[in-house]
Amino acid sequence: MKLLEGRAAVVTGSAQGIGLAVATVLAGHGASVVVSDINAEGAEKAAADLEAQGHRALAVPCDVTDERAVGALADACRDAFGTLDVMVNNAGVTRDASMPKMTLEDFRTVIDVHLQGAWLGTRAAGRLMREQRRGSIINISSISGKAGNFGQTNYSAAKAGIVGLTKAAARELARHDIRVNAIQPGPIRTAMTAAMPPRVLEQMLANIPLGRIGEPEDVANAVLFLASDLAAFITGTVIEVAGGRHM
Ligand SMILES: NC(=O)c1ccc[n+]([C@@H]2O[C@H](COP(=O)([O-])OP(=O)(O)OC[C@H]3O[C@@H](n4cnc5c(N)ncnc54)[C@H](O)[C@@H]3O)[C@@H](O)[C@H]2O)c1
Incomplete structure (x- = not known):
């Protein structure tokens, strides 16, 4: 059974990692997909690969810190595929350091990409979805936004902020039949976790009751659920995809 036949989706930061899996x-569930990333070449390749697999895909380069580019990204989906039904605000970066070593620029960059980027994406998608009177917006937070991580005062703040953004936007947009939800992944096997010191990753794994690191598809399947009509009565929620870590 295909859950998203006839729908169109935008996924930010989808040249690789979790975004690409999403x-x-x-x-694979029938959606036409706009693959978007600051890495234009990576987005082109990902979209070409999806098309080669028989899917409808379009690459649109976009830096999610750029207000005009995010607006244009939402419009590009509607122009190419007729609608924008699913918006996944996933793009992310890390600039880890303990507070004495973290620069203001490290803090601002992470807030701008994650929190401001998700706000811009939610606002731009909401504008089009309001006209359609339907839509699902999914913001990728992190379990770091629930529990806080050493060396991630910027990232944990941004990811906790995404939860507040999601709930407030869910209240504003519900009357237009637009749902807004967040996902908090635990450690997932991507470039972001590959960049962590092995000792830190080992400690994380020791605290995951399901006993393994997550795969990008674990997150993608939760996004699929929230994007689909199976989640028609679900808004303003946070789903943890973390193997039970920090439950
Ligand atoms: N990997 C994990 O363990 C984990 C855990 C919790 C949450 N997350 C979140 O999941 C999301 C995806 O992470 P990932 O692990 O796949 O990371 P990743 O580094 O593999 O991919 C992130 C993508 O975002 C893109 N990007 C970075 N800055 C951008 C910008 N300004 N505009 C547009 N695109 C930009 C990158 O080019 C890259 O393709 C992030 O929001 C991350 O915080 C990841």
């Missing part, structure tokens, strides 16, 4: 799973 784009692939949504496309």
Whole structure:
């Protein structure tokens, strides 16, 4: 059974990692997908790969800190595919350091990409979805936004902020039949976790009751659920995809 036949989705930061898995799973369920990333070449390749697998995909380069570019991204989906039904605000970076070593620029960059980027994406998608009177917005937070991580005062703040943004936007947009939810992944096997010191990753694994690191598809399947009509009565929620870590 295909859950997203006839729908169109935008996934930010989808040249690789979790975003690429999300784009692939949504496309596999019938959605037309806009693959978007600051890495234009990576987005082009990902979209070409999806098309080669028989899916409808379009690459649109976009830096989620750029207000005009995010507006244009939402419009590009509607112009190419007729609608914008699913918006996944996933793009992310880390600039880890303990507070004495973290610069203001490290703090601002992470807030701008994650929190401001998710706000811009939610606002731009909401504008089009209001006209359609339907839509699902999914913001990728992190379990770091629930529990806080050493060396991640910027990232944990941004990811906790995404939860507040999600709930407030869910209240504003519900009357237009637009749902807004967040996902908090635990450690997932991507470039972001590969960059962590092995000792830190080992400690994390020791605290995961399900006993393994997550795969990008674990997150993508939760996005699929929230994007689909299976979640028609679900808004303003946070789903943890963390193997039980910090439950
Ligand atoms: N990997 C994990 O363990 C984990 C855990 C919790 C949450 N997350 C979140 O999941 C999301 C995806 O992370 P990932 O692990 O796949 O990371 P990743 O580094 O593999 O991918 C992130 C993507 O975002 C893109 N990007 C960075 N800055 C951008 C910008 N300004 N505009 C547009 N695109 C930009 C990158 O080019 C990259 O393709 C992030 O929001 C991250 O915080 C990841």
